[in-house]
Amino acid sequence: MAKFMDVHRGMMGITGEQLEQAHSADIAIQDEEGVTFEHAWADPEEGVLYCLSEAPDAEAVQRIHERAGHPADEIHSVPLTI
Amino acid sequence: MAKFMDVHRGMMGITGEQLEQAHSADIAIQDEEGVTFEHAWADPEEGVLYCLSEAPDAEAVQRIHERAGHPADEIHSVPLTI
Numbered sequence: 001m002a003k004f005m006d007v008h009r010g011m012m013g014i015t016g017e018q019l020e021q022a023h024s025a026d027i028a029i030q031d032e033e034g035v036t037f038e039h040a041w042a043d044p045e046e047g048v049l050y051c052l053s054e055a056p057d058a059e060a061v062q063r064i065h066e067r068a069g070h071p072a073d074e075i076h077s078v079p080l081t082i
Numbered sequence: 083m084a085k086f087m088d089v090h091r092g093m094m095g096i097t098g099e100q101l102e103q104a105h106s107a108d109i110a111i112q113d114e115e116g117v118t119f120e121h122a123w124a125d126p127e128e129g130v131l132y133c134l135s136e137a138p139d140a141e142a143v144q145r146i147h148e149r150a151g152h153p154a155d156e157i158h159s160v161p162l163t164i
Contacts, residue, residue, distance in 0.1 A: 005123050005132055019162045041087050041134070041160035048158055050087055050132065052123070076130055078123035080101045 001034075003081055004053050004061050006072035012047035019049070025068035026051075033060040083116075085163060086135050086143050088154035094129035101131070107150035108133075115142040 019042050026037050035055040042049040051072070055061045058075040065072050101124050108119050117137040124131040133154070137143045140157040147154050 003123065005125070014162065016162050019164060023164050040162075040164040041085065042162035043087070043158040043160050044162060046158060050160070076125040076128060078125050078132070080096065080098050080122075080124035080126065082101060082105050082122040 001054050001056060003078045004055055004058055005076045005078045006051045006053070006061055006065065007074040007076075008049040008051070008065075008070060009073045010047050011042060011049050012044065014042050014044045014047070014049065022068065022070055025070075026064050029067055030064050033064050035060050035064050037064075083136050083138060085160045086137055086140055087158045087160045088133045088135070088143055088147065089156040089158075090131040090133070090147075090152060091155045092129050093124060093131050094126065096124050096126045096129070096131065104150065104152055107152075108146050111149055112146050115146050117142050117146050119146075 023040050030037055035053055037053045039052045053061050061075055105122050112119055117135055119135045121134045135143050143157050144154055
């Protein structure tokens, strides 16, 4: 298992409720790929969303995001954490 | 106070020790701007570093990073968090 930070762009105006819904859609199916979504942070003004997860690989993270209807624009392996 | 996610690029090959040193340099002076750096995640392969903080504003975050010798490339206010 490894840590991943993924980035979603074009989310201008996202609300707290929409973020909760998107996160819940990921959580509902994350076990099928062995992914655990831990946190998400959104900047509604610039439309950027960061999502931290633990997963077997980046492809597993993306498969969950795609099936939940919001594929990530970038997924970074972040082996160094503080 | 608000949450900020800042992004540093061009950090290819950063080591855990270098990340610790950079973070410590921020921590040492963060109180002077009322900033609290909470976490950092680095992708050494693609050279991207994400840094989560609580601060009065984005400018305060940047002043600390600049004085510590590593200005951020982007700083996003992230009022929505999970």
